[in-house]
Amino acid sequence: MNRAKALFLELLSAALWERLAIPQLFDRVESNLWQQVCELAIEQKVVALIYDGIMTLPSELLPEKKILFKLHLQTESIEKANNRINNVLKKLSEEYEKLGCPFVLLKGQANASFYPNPVHRTTGDIDAFLYINGDYQKANDWARSKGLVMDAENIHHQSFKYEGVLIENHKWASFFGIRKYDKLLKYKVNEISANNSFLKIYIDGVEVQVLPHEFNAFFIFQHIFHHFIHLGIGIRQLCDWVLFLDRNSSLIAKDYFLRLVNEFDLLYAMQIFASVAVKYIGANPAIFPFEIDTNDENVDMVMDDIFSGGSFGYAIFQDKRFRSSLHRKWYSFMYTNKRLRKIHKIAPSHTANLPLIKVMTNIKLLFK
Helix, strand or coil: CCHHHHHHHHHHHHHHCCCCCCHHHHCCCCHHHHHHHHHHHHHCCCHHHHHHHHCCCCHHHCCCHHHHHHHHHHHHHHHHHHHHHHHHHHHHHHHHHHHCCCCEEECHHHHHCCCCCHHHCCCCCEEEECCCCCHHHHHHHHHHHCCCCECCCCCCEEEEEECCEEEEEECCCCCCCCHHHHHHHHHHHHHHHHCCCCEEEEECCEEEEECCHHHHHHHHHHHHHHHHHHCCCCHHHHHHHHHHHHHHHHHCCHHHHHHHHHHCCCHHHHHHHHHHHHHHHCCCHHHCCCCCCCCCHHHHHHHHHHHHHCHHHHHHHCCCCCCCHHHHHHHHHHHHHHHHHHHCCCCHHHHCCHHHHHHHHHHHHHCC
């Protein structure tokens, strides 16, 4: 690992765990090296966190003023984006309440609430899981009635922009594309819904429903793992999961959680990602209800993949020109097939038929 990546990880770790960055590591860091650290922060969507980490350094070790000022401005922009998305969440909650469409907030701003400074998590979209039959269509009809442009429907959600923020209405919480796991996932979510086991949290004064602790810990991981096996993930996605566990591990029923993870054949994959978090971003091994092995050969492989792929693996599309959306999909398909050679051992039951799953998913979308 080169020095820029090592410094990046040290600053990120300092920010996540609210400690001082180790000053000795930052002796004689030249401007071009600081620039590399900043580029990594942008690629991985953790600019504000890297800024937080830098600000724990002694003044004589800080980067030059123009770099620091740029980071400061980028951090302010992230703070404003968080305030904006929280305001939109409030408005959307009010609108859906008028419709009689309760929803569960998935990921996103719910994850931000577990960060040391919630407004320093780079924002994404608002994922609203409409778990009552008919409400998904009702919410989409509301968006159309407002003149909002609806994106093409995905397998499990449809999205639109509302006051500049991307909203994803979910008819399913998530999906695998594998019948066995999709059936099990639907059963688990329906059970939670039938028992009204959703939890309530407050985000900037807005009460929202979220998944129960054990299932949320599983769901957040399932989401990042789904992206990982297709294109890749960024370190922000890993931070989301790790911070959730750090804040909630004492509330999670270990036996139930492990049974849930094993039912979906994801324990080894989860152990690998947890070990990455322990080895590279300083997570406490005690927050994970299973063994950690930082010497497993797949740990370094996953960390290297995170660095090479950027946020959600989208770095693979940089500087690429595509003749059409079909050409882009073909490139994505071939890239996924190629990466299977190095990742298939992590969860073989999820990757064995992945090329076929991608083809079938795209065929289904053609007929929507």
